[in-house]
Amino acid sequence: MRRVTAAICSGLVLLAGCHVRDTRRLIAVIVPSQDNPFFKAEADAAVARATELGYRVRVDAHEDDAYRQDNLIDAAIASNAAALILDNAGADASISAIRRAAKAGIAVFLIDREINATGIAKAQIVSDNDQGARLVATEFVRSLEGGRSAYAELLGRESDTNAQVRTKGFHAVLDQDAALTMVTAQSANWSQAEAFSKTETILQAHGDIRGIIAGNDTMALGAVAAVRSAGLKGIRIVGFDGSPDAVAAIEAGEMDATALQPAVLISRMAVDEADALLKTGSTGRPEVQVIPCDLVVKANAGEYANFEKRR
Amino acid sequence: MSERNGGRFAASVLLLLKLRAVFVLLILLGAFSILATSFLTANNLSILAKHVSISAILAVGMTFVVISGGIDLSVGSVAGLAGMVAGWLLTIGVGGHRAGVVVAVLAALLVSCGVGLLNGLLVSRVGVAPFIATLGTLYMARGSALLISHGKTFPNLAGTAGGGSTSFAAIGQSFVLGIPLPVWLMVVIAVMASAVATRTPFGRHVYAVGGNERAARLAGIRVGRVKLLTYCFSSLCAGLVGLIIASQLESAHPATGESFELNAIAAVVLGGTSLMGGRGSVRGSLIGAFVIGVLADGLVMLGVSEFWQIVIKGLVIVLAVAVDQLQTKVEARILPAVLRGTAAGERA
Numbered sequence: 231m232r233r234v235t236a237a238i239c240s241g242l243v244l245l246a247g248c249h250v251r252d253t254r255r256l257i258a259v260i261v262p263s264q265d266n267p268f269f270k271a272e273a274d275a276a277v278a279r280a281t282e283l284g285y286r287v288r289v290d291a292h293e294d295d296a297y298r299q300d301n302l303i304d305a306a307i308a309s310n311a312a313a314l315i316l317d318n319a320g321a322d323a324s325i326s327a328i329r330r331a332a333k334a335g336i337a338v339f340l341i342d343r344e345i346n347a348t349g350i351a352k353a354q355i356v357s358d359n360d361q362g363a364r365l366v367a368t369e370f371v372r373s374l375e376g377g378r379s380a381y382a383e384l385l386g387r388e389s390d391t392n393a394q395v396r397t398k399g400f401h402a403v404l405d406q407d408a409a410l411t412m413v414t415a416q417s418a419n420w421s422q423a424e425a426f427s428k429t430e431t432i433l434q435a436h437g438d439i440r441g442i443i444a445g446n447d448t449m450a451l452g453a454v455a456a457v458r459s460a461g462l463k464g465i466r467i468v469g470f471d472g473s474p475d476a477v478a479a480i481e482a483g484e485m486d487a488t489a490l491q492p493a494v495l496i497s498r499m500a501v502d503e504a505d506a507l508l509k510t511g512s513t514g515r516p517e518v519q520v521i522p523c524d525l526v527v528k529a530n531a532g533e534y535a536n537f538e539k540r541r
Numbered sequence: 542m543s544e545r546n547g548g549r550f551a552a553s554v555l556l557l558l559k560l561r562a563v564f565v566l567l568i569l570l571g572a573f574s575i576l577a578t579s580f581l582t583a584n585n586l587s588i589l590a591k592h593v594s595i596s597a598i599l600a601v602g603m604t605f606v607v608i609s610g611g612i613d614l615s616v617g618s619v620a621g622l623a624g625m626v627a628g629w630l631l632t633i634g635v636g637g638h639r640a641g642v643v644v645a646v647l648a649a650l651l652v653s654c655g656v657g658l659l660n661g662l663l664v665s666r667v668g669v670a671p672f673i674a675t676l677g678t679l680y681m682a683r684g685s686a687l688l689i690s691h692g693k694t695f696p697n698l699a700g701t702a703g704g705g706s707t708s709f710a711a712i713g714q715s716f717v718l719g720i721p722l723p724v725w726l727m728v729v730i731a732v733m734a735s736a737v738a739t740r741t742p743f744g745r746h747v748y749a750v751g752g753n754e755r756a757a758r759l760a761g762i763r764v765g766r767v768k769l770l771t772y773c774f775s776s777l778c779a780g781l782v783g784l785i786i787a788s789q790l791e792s793a794h795p796a797t798g799e800s801f802e803l804n805a806i807a808a809v810v811l812g813g814t815s816l817m818g819g820r821g822s823v824r825g826s827l828i829g830a831f832v833i834g835v836l837a838d839g840l841v842m843l844g845v846s847e848f849w850q851i852v853i854k855g856l857v858i859v860l861a862v863a864v865d866q867l868q869t870k871v872e873a874r875i876l877p878a879v880l881r882g883t884a885a886g887e888r889a
Contacts (some may be wrong), residue, residue, distance in 0.1 A: 263796075264687070264691075265687050270691075270692050388847055414841075416847065419847075422792070422794060423786055423797055427838075430591075430592070431585075431588065432842075434579055434582070434584060434585040434842065435579050435580075437579070451792070452790065455790050459714055475694060475696045478696065
């Protein structure tokens with residue numbers, strides 16, 4: 231017994247000896263989740279860039295829960311983070327927590343999603359969801375090759391701002407074309423399994439559908455699986471995000487187009503601007519920066535990987 | 542004379558209440574057939590049954606747990622975990638050796654069963670309340686699913702002809718005699734489970750444990766073992782559901798199955814199984830799953846907004862439980878009359 235205790239004690243002493251105090255400054259990264267390829271690419275890019283620039287990094291996920299985000303921001307304040315890279319949990323619900331972080335001296339950089347307030351965060355770098363949605367919708371119309379066409383829309387989670395901006399962008403283009411009729415719009419809550427079963431049902435109710443336009447790639451891939459399972463051919467399917475799986479499906483001819491959100495670029499920009507601010511006192515850029523999306527179709531699918539254009 | 546009629550009336554009221562889920566199902570089927578022209582087609586009914594099979598298989602497994610007086614909140618996470626285990630073995634494998642379909646499926650079911658075993662041990666041996674024990678494993682299974690791929694999706698599970706995994710797609714996508722395989726799986730599991738519940742000593746033991754655990758123990762029933770088996774069966778059903786979904790989508794996503802447990806519990810309750818344990822049936826849960834499935838698909842066909850779909854689903858569940866309470870009250874009040882009625886009938 232005594233020998234075991236001695237062994238544990240010496241082990242602890244050794245561990246303590248190994249632990250060198252890390253003097254690098256901390257950048258906290260908070261994203262919605264790490265089980266989604268988009269948010270994961272975004273977090274990974276921020277971590278890679280910050281480590282490269284000599285920062286200590288910590289990544290957390292708020293699971294789209296504003297209360298959880300609140301706690302994570304408190305934790306960042308408590309651990310004296312120099313900067314916070316945040317993909318926030320709600321345009322209004324996040325404001326007070328971000329203000330608290332800013333007051334505590336943390337430079338907050340918002341990525342991917344804006345908040346409904348300016349002057350609190352050092353920067354809000356977002357991809358242009360409206361422009362991306364119009365790009366995808368234009369390609370969708372082109373792929374239907376004219377003539378009278380019925381189509382269905384799969385919406386994202388209806389309480390999500392991006393879901394609303396994207397559907398508005400889609401319809402700004404689609405509603406211009408008198409030959410197109412939307413037979414139904416159903417929410418599949420960004421989920422592949424839900425999009426699969428809802429598309430199967432929609433295909434039953436509306437056998438004349440020639441296209442499906444989805445608010446994100448995950449749902450578009452669910453629709454691809456449903457169309458395949460129904461043995462149908464020639465139904466045009468487009469999505470949004472530019473996820474690697476969707477890009478692969480486009481290359482394979484199962485999907486027609488997606489708008490690639492430059493998530494990796496945005497994360498890198500945020501870290502670079504945080505670095506500039508910490509070193510020079512200024513980001514050198516305006517607060518709100520809107521980065522355009524890229525249209526990915528079969529012809530250029532090979533140039534894209536994991537939310538960035540291959541260099 | 543009047544007493545006999547009263548008895549008959551009471552008996553028919555009770556029968557109506559007991560068959561309420563069937564009536565609700567028939568009303569829904571009727572309404573959607575009128576409102577949506579393509580609802581009552583063979584093709585749509587086949588797809589509907591395929592959608593229902595997901596929550597029905599979960600509900601059948603859950604039924605035994607609930608009858609024995611427990612609850613299993615971990616089924617959704619277990620479904621996600623099973624899909625990820627299969628996806629991992631099929632696409633990456635151990636030490637560079639990708640597994641065949643049979644091995645991947647068996648391994649996924651084995652892992653699921655392991656979670657069930659853990660649930661059962663926590664509940665029966667450690668004495669953790671079922672709600673808490675399975676809430677814990679809900680998180681553990683979900684976290685493990687995320688850890689397997691570091692949060693990524695395993696795509697292309699259909700595989701290539703050379704990769705040896707093409708038959709994985711068959712689990713969720715193939716047809717037998719024109720009916721989707723998941724529907725057959727649902728039917729086989731439900732028939733077997735129903736037979737076990739009504740015709741085997743184990744089935745009676747499950748009811749006994751849920752009805753009065755102390756009495757069951759005193760009667761010599763091995764309560765712990767009965768509970769352990771119910772949780773294992775529930776997890777096994779959940780694992781199968783995870784495999785079906787991964788096969789249908791030809792990809793495994795770690796978040797698959799979130800809140801599936803609630804659909805399964807709703808189906809079980811709609812089917813007349815008491816959350817207090819001791820009362821219920823596999824057949825009821827199956828009908829409950831169909832009610833929820835028909836409602837979901839029918840409303841999508843009609844193009845009803847997602848928000849209304851959620852409200853309506855909630856309403857149906859609450860109403861079902863309210864009627865369940867009514868049934869209990871009616872039984873308590875008129876059962877003596879019914880008994881007198883039948884006795885009088887026999888005499889006459």
